[in-house]
Amino acid sequence: xxxxxxxxxxxxxxxxxxxxxxxxxxxxxxxxxxxxxxxxxxxxxxxxxxxxxxxxxxxxxxxxxxxxxxxxxxxxxxxxxxxxxxxxxxxxxxxxxxxxxxxxxxxxxxxxxxxxxxxxxxxxxxxxxxxxxxxxxxxxxxxxxxxxxxxxxxxxxxxxxxxxxxxxxxxxxxxxxxxxxxxxxxxxxxxxxxxxxxxxxxxxxxxxxxxxxxxxxxxxxxxxxxxxxxxxxxxxxxxxxxxxxxxxxxxxxxxxxxxxxxxxxxxxxxxxxxxxxxxxxxxxxxxxxxxxxxxxxxxxxxxxxxx
Amino acid sequence: xxxxxxxxxxxxxxxxxxxxxxxxxxxxxxxxxxxxxxxxxxxxxxxxxxxxxxxxxxxxxxxxxxxxxxxxxxxxxxxxxxxxxxxxxxxxxxxxxxxxxxxxxxxxxxxxxxxxxxxxxxxxxxxxxxxxxxxxxxxxxxxxxxxxxxxxxxxxxxxxxxxxxxxxxxxxxxxxxxxxxxxxxxxxxxxxxxxxxxxxxxxxxxxxxxxxxxxxxxxxxxxxxxxxxxxxxxxxxxxxxxxxxxxxxxxxxxxxxxxxxxxxxxxxxxxx
Numbered sequence: 001x002x003x004x005x006x007x008x009x010x011x012x013x014x015x016x017x018x019x020x021x022x023x024x025x026x027x028x029x030x031x032x033x034x035x036x037x038x039x040x041x042x043x044x045x046x047x048x049x050x051x052x053x054x055x056x057x058x059x060x061x062x063x064x065x066x067x068x069x070x071x072x073x074x075x076x077x078x079x080x081x082x083x084x085x086x087x088x089x090x091x092x093x094x095x096x097x098x099x100x101x102x103x104x105x106x107x108x109x110x111x112x113x114x115x116x117x118x119x120x121x122x123x124x125x126x127x128x129x130x131x132x133x134x135x136x137x138x139x140x141x142x143x144x145x146x147x148x149x150x151x152x153x154x155x156x157x158x159x160x161x162x163x164x165x166x167x168x169x170x171x172x173x174x175x176x177x178x179x180x181x182x183x184x185x186x187x188x189x190x191x192x193x194x195x196x197x198x199x200x201x202x203x204x205x206x207x208x209x210x211x212x213x214x215x216x217x218x219x220x221x222x223x224x225x226x227x228x229x230x231x232x233x234x235x236x237x238x239x240x241x242x243x244x245x246x247x248x249x250x251x252x253x254x255x256x257x258x259x260x261x262x263x264x265x266x267x268x269x270x271x272x273x274x275x276x277x278x279x280x281x282x283x284x285x286x287x288x289x290x291x292x293x294x295x296x297x298x299x300x301x302x303x304x305x306x307x
Numbered sequence: 308x309x310x311x312x313x314x315x316x317x318x319x320x321x322x323x324x325x326x327x328x329x330x331x332x333x334x335x336x337x338x339x340x341x342x343x344x345x346x347x348x349x350x351x352x353x354x355x356x357x358x359x360x361x362x363x364x365x366x367x368x369x370x371x372x373x374x375x376x377x378x379x380x381x382x383x384x385x386x387x388x389x390x391x392x393x394x395x396x397x398x399x400x401x402x403x404x405x406x407x408x409x410x411x412x413x414x415x416x417x418x419x420x421x422x423x424x425x426x427x428x429x430x431x432x433x434x435x436x437x438x439x440x441x442x443x444x445x446x447x448x449x450x451x452x453x454x455x456x457x458x459x460x461x462x463x464x465x466x467x468x469x470x471x472x473x474x475x476x477x478x479x480x481x482x483x484x485x486x487x488x489x490x491x492x493x494x495x496x497x498x499x500x501x502x503x504x505x506x507x508x509x510x511x512x513x514x515x516x517x518x519x520x521x522x523x524x525x526x527x528x529x530x531x532x533x534x535x536x537x538x539x540x541x542x543x544x545x546x547x548x549x550x551x552x553x554x555x556x557x558x559x560x561x562x563x564x565x566x567x568x569x570x571x572x573x574x575x576x577x578x579x
Binding site for chain 1 (some may be wrong): 414423435469
């Protein structure tokens, strides 16, 4: 995802001389091609995210499109007030790009796990939020935000993620990764691959399960979401994020006022307050969070049994 | 630069002090002390230094002024009104229901570059503007006014470290060093001394002046960039509440608004 992002950004910067990239002293082995090609529009600000976000706002308010890049919580939570006041309140054309979504930095520990970022970013005024599930969606998202003229948040995992579906036609709309009507799993981010695994397993047990990638969390295309689940007797949301403020909150909120609403089962990362996290690969940590494909299958079957 | 349609700095400062006193009194607003301490700085900036044009407030080649001590709005709005960015009568709506003239500075107001109010935000934004201006080669300069109290914020020190490293000589910071922050004196709350030496150690061109000496302000600010390849900081030693005897050096005038009687006395003292 990182490589796809920087390739897409470099392409956009070739076409638009107003695109800048700032990083907070992170991006080793990723950002160098951009820095080499556009040295006067690339800046390593240093380990100083508040300054980076403010500088980005100042450059953007001078008529530029500014990407800022760092790991998970650093360009988001560390400088949250700068994003709120300096970027979003002014409608400054700043794109926050965070690498290391969810458990992507597995064994690096809790400080490097981005578990609340998408929800917190979504609460900022006027920002658009994208959580792509695969490199194809990363490419589409980078192209889209490079020309949107709006504050944006792009949540990337790390590297080596496979493409999960066919070409992206409209990133703002849910993208069907697997057709199926009885149960529809709405997934955001690369964890969608586990939804596909679970759907395959459930199909073997006679269930008709669809998987849909929801990469644009804000603005949420509510009509398209409703359409994607129109025949479902169970909606499942799956995200590498806590349930509060993420995809589950959005979808549950969307259907809360419906008299004939289908039940919504939310699968995500448990909140970790007061508990220390273990070392482990992303895969191991997701398994430990009860998000293995087998656990997803079991939890969907439980929900189906409760209907 | 001198704009022929504007009065001399001394007269300009007298007018904006009077407007600010009336505004704060009418709105029962706060922060008059910090408004009065920076009045002379604004007077010199807007009558003599800044290349800004009320007829074309968004001109790409304009100088930028970033008010980082965003609580000191009455004097800022009064300054912009005196410059002709909007009419003086609009100052009457200060802090009123539905007004664009909020108690912390708002970019909805013509002539205001950025909204601030949470301290420690202005300098990084000003740095971004200075970087963009240098890249554009338009010769714009960026002036950023900080309070002394807000120099407690770590984000400022990130910026103070950054600007000399990147040789931003089109950036000028002015510190309104009135020695009083919101809950006590700077020396008591979180001492900044040796203040000038800190800036020097970070690589800034440091000028230390009496922030109420109009000639000194004009001399120093018209010299920006004062050193090639280095940003400039002007540490302006000021008096909180300057010009109104009973407000000078009094913490309480960070919060209070004057009664009718005290307003009359204050206006008389500033020569209104």
